[in-house]
Amino acid sequence: LLGTVLLGARRFRGGRNPQPRRAPPSPTYRERGDTTESFPLDFTAVEENMDNFMKQVKNLAQSLYPCSAQKLDYDMKLHFLENSSVTCNDGTPAGYYMKESLGSRRWLIFLEGGWYCFNKENCDSRYETMRRLMSSSKWPQTKTGTGILSPLPEENPHWWNAHMVFIPYCSSDVWSGASAKTDQSGYAFMGSLIIQEVVKDLLTKGLDKAKVLLLAGSSAGGTGVLLNVDPVADLLERRGHTTVQVRGLADSGWFLDNKQYRSTDCHDTVSCAPTDAIRRGIKYWGGVVPERCRLAHLGEEWNCFFGYRVFPSIKSPVFVVQWLFDEAQLTVDNIHLTGQPVQEGQWRYIQNLGIELRNTLKDVPAMFAPACLSHEIITRNYWIDVQVKGTSLPRALYCWDRSFYDNSRNNKAPPKGCPVHLIDSCPWPHCNPTCPTIRDQFTGQEMNVIQFLMHMGFDVQKMAQQQGMDPSKLLGMLSSGS
Structure with a gap:
């Protein structure tokens, strides 16, 4: 197969160009084509150059079958749970979107994010303004995957051929609740049960x-991965499926229980300090946390919602993706970037946030932490463009997968040029030149690094003095992305 693919790739390089019109297929061929043909090949065995191999396979397939390639159905389709007693907040049935990939033995289950609510008042408000995050009543029948959920090799070089499952977030409980709807709460909170079902x-x-099985998620879904990856592994083990390797991928869910820049009264998820909101929420939701973490924090189970506190108790391998200057973290810390230059105290707080996050991540063996001001990445179509120390996130995830393959063969030495512990060391937001583009919140204009830092109130003269260098040299380094 590999020899055929390589030959085909050479013959059909540039296979995206229009192909010569072919004669219509014979009636016999058409009749056969009416039923779906599957080729149960396990591509996970191709380890040396997976990215290139998959692109060649797709180009060859499109070159040989240009007509059928246009009819490929890339969408995930909606399924409601068999167990109808497990519901969204408002009692409508919970469910998931799925796209099968015939022949693959890899599964990716993604948990959607979207904040949370922690009492009747702000849950009522959430229901009025963000109903799709509390009800399935208006979910569409199909959903198109992007980023790591994309079926296109050019957008998703390592996971495009997996079975894709997207679980919409409709429980408002950071995927932790296990309680049915009551007259007192007015809502069901069943996030952890939805995942199990x-x-x-x-x-x-x-x-x-x-x-x-890779359990992935972004934002509240990323925290949901940390809370649920071991329970999912335990469920499969109890049912006798011990050969399934369960892993986690937590994107933008590694929140800190730090002190806010400016304390405010706790009314909603934006104004409330992270610890206060979670303390209230876990009681309101009837939230459950992994058993090992619960035992480590008896009576203070809220600790398990914060990455650096729950991570030491997790048995399953987890890859952590975290912006060092996460916009959601800054929001709950009461740093609101409104378009006005930040004050010196705010600037120091933002820089200290990066330092704190670095410190909590230093013992995480597999991670990707760019020095960017952003939130969520793995389902963005630009996720392949961001790099840390010359390595992209899809490449780092490939290296992580490869490490399990090598270890299973008692090869302890990691492959050269295949890092899995990637964290930026530069000290301010967007000092990494591959960060996502930032736009001025009022004008919509794109900003380069220098414009952005000036917009943030960055004092070039003062920073140059602190670094012991000439201001013009510092500007040059910023311009070149050094």
Whole structure:
């Protein structure tokens, strides 16, 4: 197969160009084509150059079958849970979107994010303004995957061929609740149960034969990964599926329980200090946390919602993706970037946030932490462009996967040029030149690094003095992305 692909790739390089019109297929061929043909190949065995291999396979397939390639259905389709007693906040059925990938033994289950609510008042407000995050009543029938959920190799070079599952967030409980709707609460909070029921449903759809299950999520979904990756592994083990390797990918869910820049009264998730909101929420939701973390924080289970506190108790391998200057973290810390230059105290607070995050991540073996001001990345189409020390996130995830493959063969030495512990060392937001583009919140104009830092109130003269260098030299370094 590999020889054929390589030959085909050479013959059909540039296979995206229009192909010569072919004669219509014979009636016999058409009749055969009416039923879906599958080729149950396990591509996970190709380890040396997976990215290039997958691109060649797709280009060859499109070159050989240009007509059928246009009809490929890339969308994930909506399924409601078999167990109808597990619901969204308002009692409507919970569910998931799924796209199968015939022949693959890799599964990716993604948990959507979207903040949370922690009492009747702000949950009522959330229901009025963000109903799709509390109800399935208006979910569309299909959903198109992007970033790590994309079926296109050029957008998703390592995971495009996996079975894709997207679980919409409709429980408002950081994927932790296990309580039915009551007259007192007015809502059901069943985030942890939704995940368990989705996994049970998928076992009847091929997950029982999986080699790898990657539980991924962004924002509240990223925190949900930290809370649920071990319970998912335990569920599969209890059901006898011990050969499925369960791993986690937590994006933008590594929050800090730090002191706010400016304290305010606790009314909603934006004004409330992180610890206060979670303390209230866990009681309101009937939230559950992993058993090992619960035992480590008896009576203070809220600790388990903060990455650096729950991580030491997690048994499953987890890859952490975290912006060093996370916009959601800054929001709950009462740093609001409104378009006005920040004050010196705010600037110091922002820089200290990066230092604090670095300190909490230093013992995480597999991670990707760019010095950018942003929030969420793995489902963005630009996720392949951001780099830390010359390595992109898809490449780092490939290296992480490769490390399990090598370890299973008792090869302890990591492959050269394949790092999995990647964290920026530069000290301010967007000092990494591959950060996502920033736009002025009022004009919509793109800003380069210098414009952005000046917009943030960055004092070039003062910073140059602190670094012991000439201001013009510092500006030159910023311009070149050094």
